[in-house]
Amino acid sequence: MRKANRLLKYRSLAIGGLVMVCMIVLAVAAPLLAPYEPNQIDLRARLRPPSWESGGNPPHILGTDSLGRDVLSRILFGGRISLLIGVLSVVGQGLVGVVIGVSAGYWGGVLGATLMRIVDMQLSIPFLILAISVSAAVGASLLNVIVVLAISGWPIFARLARASTLQLVNAPFVEAARSIGRADAGIIRQHILPNIAGSLLVAATYQMAFMILSEAALSYLGLGVPVDTATWGTMIAAGRNYVSSAWWIVAFPGVAIVVTVLGVNMMGNGLHDLLNPRMS
Amino acid sequence: MVGFFLRRIGTILVTMFAVLTAVFFLARLSGDPARVLVSADATQEYREAFRSKFGLDLPVLTQYRIFMSNVILHGDFGDSYRFRGAALPHVLARAVPTLKLALAAMCVALLIGIPCGLAAGLKPNGLLDVGVQTFALLGQSMPTFWLGIMLIIVFAVKLKWLPVLGRGSPLDLVLPALTLGFSTAALIARMLRVAVIDIASEDFVRTARAKGLRESTVILRHILRSALIPVITIVMVDFGFLMGGAIVTETVFNYPGMGLLAIQAIYARDFVVVQVFVVFSALLVTFANLLADFLYALIDPRVEYE
Numbered sequence: 001m002r003k004a005n006r007l008l009k010y011r012s013l014a015i016g017g018l019v020m021v022c023m024i025v026l027a028v029a030a031p032l033l034a035p036y037e038p039n040q041i042d043l044r045a046r047l048r049p050p051s052w053e054s055g056g057n058p059p060h061i062l063g064t065d066s067l068g069r070d071v072l073s074r075i076l077f078g079g080r081i082s083l084l085i086g087v088l089s090v091v092g093q094g095l096v097g098v099v100i101g102v103s104a105g106y107w108g109g110v111l112g113a114t115l116m117r118i119v120d121m122q123l124s125i126p127f128l129i130l131a132i133s134v135s136a137a138v139g140a141s142l143l144n145v146i147v148v149l150a151i152s153g154w155p156i157f158a159r160l161a162r163a164s165t166l167q168l169v170n171a172p173f174v175e176a177a178r179s180i181g182r183a184d185a186g187i188i189r190q191h192i193l194p195n196i197a198g199s200l201l202v203a204a205t206y207q208m209a210f211m212i213l214s215e216a217a218l219s220y221l222g223l224g225v226p227v228d229t230a231t232w233g234t235m236i237a238a239g240r241n242y243v244s245s246a247w248w249i250v251a252f253p254g255v256a257i258v259v260t261v262l263g264v265n266m267m268g269n270g271l272h273d274l275l276n277p278r279m280s
Numbered sequence: 281m282v283g284f285f286l287r288r289i290g291t292i293l294v295t296m297f298a299v300l301t302a303v304f305f306l307a308r309l310s311g312d313p314a315r316v317l318v319s320a321d322a323t324q325e326y327r328e329a330f331r332s333k334f335g336l337d338l339p340v341l342t343q344y345r346i347f348m349s350n351v352i353l354h355g356d357f358g359d360s361y362r363f364r365g366a367a368l369p370h371v372l373a374r375a376v377p378t379l380k381l382a383l384a385a386m387c388v389a390l391l392i393g394i395p396c397g398l399a400a401g402l403k404p405n406g407l408l409d410v411g412v413q414t415f416a417l418l419g420q421s422m423p424t425f426w427l428g429i430m431l432i433i434v435f436a437v438k439l440k441w442l443p444v445l446g447r448g449s450p451l452d453l454v455l456p457a458l459t460l461g462f463s464t465a466a467l468i469a470r471m472l473r474v475a476v477i478d479i480a481s482e483d484f485v486r487t488a489r490a491k492g493l494r495e496s497t498v499i500l501r502h503i504l505r506s507a508l509i510p511v512i513t514i515v516m517v518d519f520g521f522l523m524g525g526a527i528v529t530e531t532v533f534n535y536p537g538m539g540l541l542a543i544q545a546i547y548a549r550d551f552v553v554v555q556v557f558v559v560f561s562a563l564l565v566t567f568a569n570l571l572a573d574f575l576y577a578l579i580d581p582r583v584e585y586e
């Protein structure tokens with residue numbers, strides 16, 4: 001039974017990891033794999049259904065959109081942007097959140113209390129509402145989306161890093177390091193960070209799934225990357241007006257999002273179980 | 281406990297002050313609204329008149345002082361740039377449909393989530409459990425807006441069971457509520473499943489069975505009742521997520537709630553309306569969290585707040 005459970009654990013991690021690797025390979029190799037240029041307009045081939053449906057045009061495997069652009073090619077290129085935004089925004093918010101959270105947990109005091117008040121304040125504004133307001137204020141561009149998501153997401157890391165640090169500050173090995181005169185920076189680098197890295201990694205994985213979803217939502221609302229850039233969110237937004245005639249424009253980019261986010265979440269579940277053996 | 285809640289309310293007041301400040305400066309980042317709202321070929325005098333009418337020609341700190349004192353003393357956020365009159369009543373009027381939608385979504389989430397979570401937790405690793413776990417994972421991984429559009433394609437366009445556009449009947453609420461409630465349903469199912477598995481092996485459950493109580497009584501009275509406690513907290517905390525999701529859902533279905541109003545206000549740079557919306561959402565979320573703590577203490581006598 002126990003062995004079966006362990007296998008199950010690795011299975012979730014393995015499947016999630018495999019999906020992620022596939023998605024990254026597809027995104028990196030997009031220029032080689034895509035049958036068309038993502039922005040190549042062909043007005044004679046507008047709204048062609050997927051190749052297996054009647055009226056489908058074989059070279060356009062997943063059909064074309066209202067400007068005759070190839071849906072498959074746009075999904076492949078769109079994946080690059082979604083993954084890039086997912087990874088970079090999590091790295092950004094992770095760095096900010098961990099620095100602030102560890103400082104607040106390690107030194108505490110007025111600084112720590114103030115920082116945590118800011119965290120509370122920001123968490124009282126629903127994530128998407130905050131992201132929408134900030135991105136409406138700064139305007140649409142790739143870099144801005146990454147910054148907006150990082151600004152909106154850091155409190156989660158700050159809260160987690162602070163809580164995990166607090167559990168360690170008075171641990172015997174930290175006391176020992178302090179009593180032999182090690183500097184705070186050294187203690188944090190050598191004793192605190194390695195011990196909180198596991199839970200931060202799990203949080204980062206879940207957060208990346210959430211960031212990919214949020215990027216898609218922002219792009220869908222026209223507040224993410226510029227609307228003519230191919231991303232999964234902008235593709236769905238562009239297909240919204242053709243739901244009664246061309247379902248494939250909306251359906252396939254959404255499938256790409258679901259598969260990717262599902263993979264990331266499974267990886268998160270696997271990592272969580274692996275790093276917290278007692279919990280499962 | 282009274283002390284705990286009084287202190288919590290104190291924190292909420294400080295938080296709301298900070299939210300108001302943040303919202304004020306955020307809106308100023310987006311540039312001069314006169315540029316967007318006044319037509320490009322208007323005269324310079326008209327532009328100046330517009331700016332002075334809304335106090336946009338004053339120094340920022342003066343604007344901030346006026347804004348804060350008006351909000352705190354009179355509940356006045358200022359006039360909407362787009363509509364006539366104060367922005368607050370516009371948002372409040374649209375809050376009712378949004379709350380209706382959120383409530384319907386929560387009902388959907390509970391109606392799907394509780395039976396799924398209970399069934400899965402009672403027979404872990406069974407076929408049903410695998411199905412529920414898959415559903416839970418899917419709910420976590422599906423973009424709300426995409427689900428909404430897919431539901432429209434399947435139920436309104438292909439099957440023609442429901443109208444594509446609202447016609448003012450209660451049926452209009454079905455697809456939006458399903459869209460908005462789906463991920464919460466998955467969350468509830470996942471959390472309840474874990475809680476049921478934990479509680480099913482507790483002594484008091486074995487005692488209840490040993491007393492010869494009917495299985496349905498054991499499940500409903502003893503297991504489900506204790507397992508629902510963590511779920512209540514989740515439901516309340518998830519309320520904020522629901523408010524964010526409401527923007528997207530309302531946009532997909534063209535549902536006339538405050539989320540749609542806010543997104544239209546953003547497109548139109550009507551930042552007074554956006555401010556009211558953000559502050560109002562923050563207030564709702566904060567009170568939902570407070571209510572969660574309160575309910576928690578009410579239901580579970582072991583919980584004590586200092």
